[in-house]
Amino acid sequence: MSNVVSTAKFQDGLTTENLQALLSKTPFAAFLKPEVIKCENGFAELHVAMRRDLTQHHGFAHGAVIGCIADSACAWAAGSLAGDVVTAAYTLHLLGPGVGEKLVGRGYVVQSGKTIIVARSEVFAVRAGKEHLVAVATATISVIKRPSAGTV
Template sequence: MSANELSPAQYDKIHASFASQGVMTAWDARMTALRAGFCELTLPFSERVAQQHGFFHGGVIGALADSAAGYAGYTALDPEGELVTAEYKLNILAPGLGDTLIGRGKIVKSGRTLIVTTAEVFVRRDGQETLCALMQQTLFALPSTPKRA
């Protein structure tokens, strides 16, 4: 297995975790790329993710960035490991006006308990991608715990 490959257990765990996220599922987000240190998510535009001017809502942009970078962070863990977001800072650079939102997260530095990631969020309109947001995130690695009921 090369440094860019995930073990089958990591791959399965990350995909199962993403599939269990209610907000991403409700908004029809998809995981479109996953490799060691990187995750890409896409989200189609709909009224469910729109704000009053017809753009992707800023909270949706933040949630997609949080998830893309978070799942990039998961690639640094053993399959039993868990993460939570400790903090993130989001800069919205352009209106989210388009048909698809694309979040590309990557690991900047991975430590024993903290993982620093970043995400770029693009909006696709008429086949062109425009950078609409940048995010920096700190993730906290948790010890393995039972799933909440």
Template sequence: MSDDQAPALSHEEIEAIIAKTPFAVWVGARLDIYRRGEVEISIPMRRELTQHHGFGHGAIIGFLADSACAWAGASVAGDVVTSEYKLNLVAPAVGQTLVGCGSIVHAGGRQVVCRADLYAIASERRKLVATALATIVQVKR
């Protein structure tokens, strides 16, 4: 991806999508970095987002992985939906914040392959908790 190209959707357009997505609002998703081919989103952890051991729930990690990949894909393809994703959980998600870093692996035609690495931030220490690979598809209207 060329760094000098503008994203297909603007930062404001992605934030508007977040604002009108009730689940994203409920979890507190925030767009921290948004460039063509790259995003970073975060979720402040709270008790309602954990499972019975107190770790970040897999559903929240899945949301973060899906969103990081989809928003990275949207930066090159515009309006998109997720076609599929695979998620590997590698460590318990324990911390004050969860962060998803999404990037483009390959963009071609209407399909964008993306990856996301997900981290738990605890006392300013960043620990990898999951990684995902997704196929994101441009919506044709």
């Protein structure tokens, strides 16, 4: 039995609806529980409600959670243009503690090529309705090429 979640139907680009459907079949996403707010035209936004199991020893959002949100926002923004993508590399700058009711990630495509897309993202902690910037990231996203039918 394969653990691969097919994304073949997303070759023309991720949308808010089909991305949420894909995440419902992805084990790590089931743990993180991101809410896809928007995924279109080189932009993506996701929200993650803060929970104790997402924190580190000081009670802040764990850096790995913030990194995942930043990476996801970049990849999903790229996927909205290119379909199936994976992250090749990302750089994360943590700017402050992730403390609040939820974390918000917003990703933007900077430049889109045939095989590589460069994106950037920002992650905010929302406290009392106000956004506080906690991280910025840049990412190199690889477009996945699927073989055409009948080729090996």
